[in-house]
Amino acid sequence: MKQIPWQNKPADCKDIMWRYSENPIIGRNQIPSSNSIFNSAVVPYKNGYAGVFRCDNKAVQMNIHVGFSENAIDWNIEDSPIVMKTGNTDMIDSDYKYDPRVVFIEDRYWVTWCNGYHGPTIGIAYTYDFKEFFQCENAFLPFNRNGVLFPKKINGKYAMLSRPSDNGHTPFGDIYISYSPDMKYWGEHRCVMKATAFEDSAWQCTKIGAGPIPILTDEGWLMIYHGVINTCNGFRYAMGAAILDKNQPDKVKYRTQSYLLTPQVNYEQIGDVSNVVFPCAALHDIEEDKLAVYYGAADTVVALAFSRISEVIAFTKNNSL
Ligand code: BMA
Secondary structure, three states: OOOOOOOOOOOOOOOEEEEOOOOOEEEEOOOOOOOEEEEEEEEEEOOOOEEEEEEEOOOOOEEEEEEEEEOOOOEEEEEOOOOEEEOOOOOOOOOOOHHHHHHHOEEEEEEEEEOOOEEEEEEEEEOOOOOEEEEEOOOOOOOOEEEEEOOOOOEEEEEEEEEOOOOOOOOOEEEEEEOOOOOOEEEEEEEEEEEOOOOOOHHOOEEEEOOOOOOOEEEEEEEEEEEEEEOOOOOEEEEEEEEEEEOOOEEEEEEEEOOOOOOOOOHHHHHHHEEEEEEEEEEEOOOEEEEEEEEEOOEEEEEEEOOHHHHHHHHHOOOOO
């Protein structure tokens, strides 16, 4: 079993989640074409790791690029965006692509992202080798963001979390789940969880959205998500966790009242969009009880934070709303 990135919790750290000491792991100018690289997804691949990275170029056009790494920390990212071939449709229009997630299901890797089609909606593609990508039908009507697939079928169907939205800087947003028999037609839409009341947990009172691919644990699906508060200085994005029922994931068993991580260090507080931590991927090792969360910081760079899976679960149960 290959090792995921890891650092032990610093002795003086009282938090459930702690940052990698060498953050950020990917700089804004890491490839010649980029203005910023953030909100990106990584997965184990062959002897190392592969990833799909959100790279905004110097015209500030949003697109997704492939990268590879041996250790999941030092990444070689291609300077040109992914060029899609046709998958289960000829209709592969895309004005822009951003905020990818990647997951292996059964025989291939699936990528979901926020796809520009008369506004944002959820794009889907698959790849076997991170060289050729086959774009499929969009999952939903516009407007939608944060499409996150479960890593296995649930009751015989593919399952995806998403966040219906608007065409702007959406001032609302709840997490829904939808099912598909074939990765083309999506239905059985159910509400999973909503933004909170301000007085209950203000960091997640404006909108919430699923982050990394959910992780199956003994307690159910561990879902890391982002929560947003609207302040007099604009939106502020933090990170929390919920545990969803294993067989019926629209049932929330527990959900953190306190955040797991909130913008507190300079690369999270200062950037193209200040005060954003936005998780899109996680590597985990259940046996070693390790979790490594990849998040975009201030819409500018990629950073890494660690936790013990057991501690996140205990924290989520003990601080549940
Ligand atoms: C959201 C998305 C994210 C971004 C966040 C904060 O609506 O655009 O990509 O990180 O806003 O700007």
